[in-house]
Amino acid sequence: DTGVSQNPRHKITKRGQNVTFRCDPISEHNRLYWYRQTLGQGPEFLTYFQNEAQLEKSRLLSDRFSAERPKGSFSTLEIQRTEQGDSAMYLCASSLFGLQGDYGYTFGSGTRLTVV
Amino acid sequence: KQEVTQIPAALSVPEGENLVLNCSFTDSAIYNLQWFRQDPGKGLTSLLLIQSSQREQTSGRLNASLDKSSGRSTLYIAASQPGDSATYLCAVTYMNNFNKFYFGSGTKLNVKP
Numbered sequence: 001d002t003g004v005s006q007n008p009r010h011k012i013t014k015r016g017q018n019v020t021f022r023c024d025p026i027s028e029h030n031r032l033y034w035y036r037q038t039l040g041q042g043p044e045f046l047t048y049f050q051n052e053a054q055l056e057k058s059r060l061l062s063d064r065f066s067a068e069r070p071k072g073s074f075s076t077l078e079i080q081r082t083e084q085g086d087s088a089m090y091l092c093a094s095s096l097f098g099l100q101g102d103y104g105y106t107f108g109s110g111t112r113l114t115v116v
Numbered sequence: 117k118q119e120v121t122q123i124p125a126a127l128s129v130p131e132g133e134n135l136v137l138n139c140s141f142t143d144s145a146i147y148n149l150q151w152f153r154q155d156p157g158k159g160l161t162s163l164l165l166i167q168s169s170q171r172e173q174t175s176g177r178l179n180a181s182l183d184k185s186s187g188r189s190t191l192y193i194a195a196s197q198p199g200d201s202a203t204y205l206c207a208v209t210y211m212n213n214f215n216k217f218y219f220g221s222g223t224k225l226n227v228k229p
Contacts, residue, residue: 004159033216042120042205042219043160056215091159102214105150109159 004108006092012114013082020078021111025094029104032075033093034067036060037110043091049075050097082115089113118143120208122220129196130228137191137223139206144184147214151180151191152205154222160205164191168211196227 005024013019025032031050035043046065047057051072061067064082069075079086089112095105119142129135139149148167152160164173164180166189172181179192193200203224207217 006159035217040221042207042221043217044219045216048215056213093160105162107152107160107162112157 004092004094004106006090006108006111008111009109010112010114012116015082015084015115017082018078018080019082019113020076021090021092021113023075023077023092023094023108025074025092026096026104026106029094029096029106030072031095031097031102032069033095034075034077035091035093037089037091038087046077079113082113084115087113087115118208118210118218120206120218120220122204122206122223124223125221126224126226128226128228131196131198133196133227134192134194135196135225137193137204137206137225139189139191139220141187141189141208141218143210144187145211146184147209147211149180149182149189149209150207150217151178151189152207154203154205156203163204193225196225198227198229201225201227 007022033048034046037043046061047067049069064080067077089110091110093107096103121140123138150165151163154160166173166182177194182189203222205222206220
């Protein structure tokens with residue numbers, strides 16, 4: 001297992017188009033997180049899954065955003081009708097959560113989205 | 117609002133210098149605090165994790181301290197090297213919701229040869 005994998009690394013799209021990103025977590029990790037990072041800022045939480053259940057969504061996740069984690073493995077983040085303000089780095093992270101807490105929190109390299 | 121602030125926003129030092137990065141948080145009821153490193157255009161690499169019951173953690177030339185009562189953490193880097201140049205991010209999870217990190221905006225460090 002080489003860590004958290006995100007694809008594509010870069011995506012340039014025209015305003016109004018839909019885009020989908022994929023995240024493959026570390027295989028034994030049961031939790032998966034999505035964050036968004038704009039230039040010069042720290043990452044902001046978007047949503048997270050435990051197995052296939054989406055347990056929390058940030059107010060940042062407007063109705064144009066949807067995330068899924070079918071079968072509790074990989075996850076996709078889709079943005080519909082993209083806007084220039086959606087331009088950011090989208091980061092995925094995974095961890096193993098159990099009775100003793102949250103371990104092995106690992107980030108992927110991110111997908112950089114540019115909306116033109 | 118649970119805010120995390122990092123000072124300074126940018127720092128440039130000559131190679132070999134010891135330096136301190138600062139992180140402050142508004143809510144002392146933290147679950148844990150973590151320092152990350154981010155290279156340009158890349159993801160985050162965890163450096164040190166401090167649980168709320170701990171005062172400090174050390175790894176090689178890095179030492180992180182935590183003072184919950186004052187709402188502060190520091191990351192000390194000894195004998196800095198050009199390879200340490202990166203953005204350093206402080207992230208906090210809180211007791212009322214330890215499922216997500218609140219990040220500061222980072223300190224961009226440049227170590228000059």
